Amino acid sequence: MTSYETILVGTHGRVGRITLNRPEALNALNSQVMRDVVAAAEAFDADEGIGAIVVTGSEKAFAAGADIKEMEQKSGREMIMDDHFGAWARFAAVRTPVIAAVSGYALGGGCELAMMCDIIVAGDTARFGQPEINLGVIPGMGGTQRLIRAVGAYVAADMVLTGRMLSADEAQRAGLVSRVVPAADLEAEAAKVAETIAAKSLPSVYAAKAALDAALETTLAEGLRFERHAFAALFDTADQKEGMAAFREKRQPDFTNR
Ligand code: CAA
Helix, strand or coil: CCCCCCEEEEEECCEEEEEECCHHHCCCECHHHHHHHHHHHHHHHCCCCCCEEEEECCCCEEECCECHHHHCCCCHHHHHHHCCCCCHHHHHCCCCCEEEEECCEEECHHHHHHHHCCEEEEECCCEEECHHHHHCCCCCCCHHHHHHHHHCHHHHHHHHHHCCCEEHHHHHHHCCCCEEECHHHHHHHHHHHHHHHHCCCHHHHHHHHHHHHHHHHCCHHHHHHHHHHHHHHHHHCHHHHHHHHHHHCCCCCCCCCC
């Protein structure tokens, strides 16, 4: 397996795992982290043997944001010409479901990276925030757009305008976090979610993720049309026949991703 400068990668069965590994900077997301995470996620996405991906950080920090020291002296022109955060769009576009396992700080780009994932599982120590306003800037990796869809206009405005952090419980109540568990159980819980998804039929998982994403990007009428077509297309898979036969025969399905 390829090795990377700023992350650790591994697999367990059909689950790929990406661990941010810049402990000296609380996993701040510099350009190398972006390149590494995108490359690892795309490699897992291209592998039919992988049915779900877990992205995690350390106990203290999922990620404390984009790397402030890397950005500090840049001009607006440089930020535009580099398209400084542009490659993250490739991470958000992987077809394989991604579970963020968040412990400690998920701030700025860290919160935004978690929101590029499909499911956020949090340890009870997790803290979510968009503190960019304290640096004289605003979120730049999707915070104003994805947060508002996740938690609604008023909680999003509170976070983005004041920079205040939400606890794991607050984040769950607001709809940002899917599950909260004691920090010691985070890895096991995230693995359980990932393994559950990875055991399904991949074509249906891809279709489900694409339809969920469509809901955030299109009108209701277009989204419903997309869903109906994606639903219909799955009837050409062997796994649909297997899944429905297994139901009728009162047994577990044996999916082959065909
Ligand atoms: N960028 C670069 N370095 C960072 C960093 C970041 N976002 N966050 C932490 N670090 C570094 C610190 O500079 C420090 O390094 P040194 O030991 O060399 O000084 C090291 O990580 C440990 O951090 P602290 O000593 O600050 O740890 P702490 O426990 O006292 O505080 C914290 C933790 C509250 C998370 C604090 O580090 C902090 O406020 N970090 C910045 C959070 C932030 O503003 N994030 C938004 C960044 S901008 C952004 O993300 C834009 C976007 O939309 C993409």
